[in-house]
Amino acid sequence: MPRLFTGLQLPPDIGFALSLKRGGLHGARWISPENYHITLRFIGDVDHHTADEILDALDHGPVIDPFPITLSHLGVFGSNKPRALYAGIEPSEPLARLQAGQERLLQRVGVPADGRKFVPHVTLARLRDTAALDLARHIAQSGQFMAMSFTVDRFVLLSSRESVGGGPYIIEQDYPLAA
Template identity: 35%
Template sequence: MRLFVALDLSPAQREALALLRGSLPGVQWVPSENYHLTLRFIGEITDRYVMEEIDLALSRLSWKPFNVSFHGADLREGMTADSLMIGIERSEALTTLQTQVESVLRRAGCAPAKRRFQPSVTLGHLATTQRADAARWVQRHNLFRSEPMPVHHVTLFESLRGYDQHVYVARAEYAWHPDMPLLPEDE
């Protein structure tokens, strides 16, 4: 299983972000159902014991609910492709939660994260030859702001390879409060 821990977006946030798609030709736009804010990429896990340790570790997370707000557009340049991103307003609560996720996963036996935490949501991917057009897209959408989204749980996702893109399946939710309903066991 290829796993990651993320904040799943509310339908209102998905809709607001989806309205930004399609405004630049040649972009492979991410389907709105795949929008998420990655807190920690875990990677390929094949050992059932390690999977159980990850589940136990994430079930011990503890934080107070907080809000995240989306703002500003960005271009993340890559070697073979670039990504159009929407930024997340940094907050102490978000940073603390991400740090806690990193810490419990390390204790569960996961290797340290390879990348520094950069809170954002990926909207699309494009060729590096389109950087000038992408820069204009970023300028047009740089004032984007969203309504705050409450954070009441984190989600453990599995990334499955689809025909032409990844499909993300929620495997478990971990609530800030023990009385919050979680995903049904039958999934």
């Protein structure tokens, strides 16, 4: 059974710039830059029939023109017990529409609703036993976060092997946005 999710890939120059934030943090398992992405919708493990239905459904999503997005800050999931360091994304109406459209399509083919609020981000590290103070020090020492923008002109359906996360990911299908 494939484990699927939809996402946006990052341009190599943005991946490189984000990779400079790596290192020097106890308990961090750093994500490889080639696996950086913005998850639109985690789907999970599905059978091959459902995977085929998902491939087809995503072909018929809402028409959205290419749009810019900006990575604007570093953030942390899990305040008292940090579990991930990420690069956050400025609010974007087209990004929200793209994600909401996929949510509706996936529910139509039987994928259960995702009960979590959509928080677009790029995971840089998964954290385990990282002290909040050490994390705050790391963020402060990593220097000012310079905003990085790029144009989204497609999304992808990705698969991963069952693991603790972080890749490697395989592109199963590429979906260009309207031009």
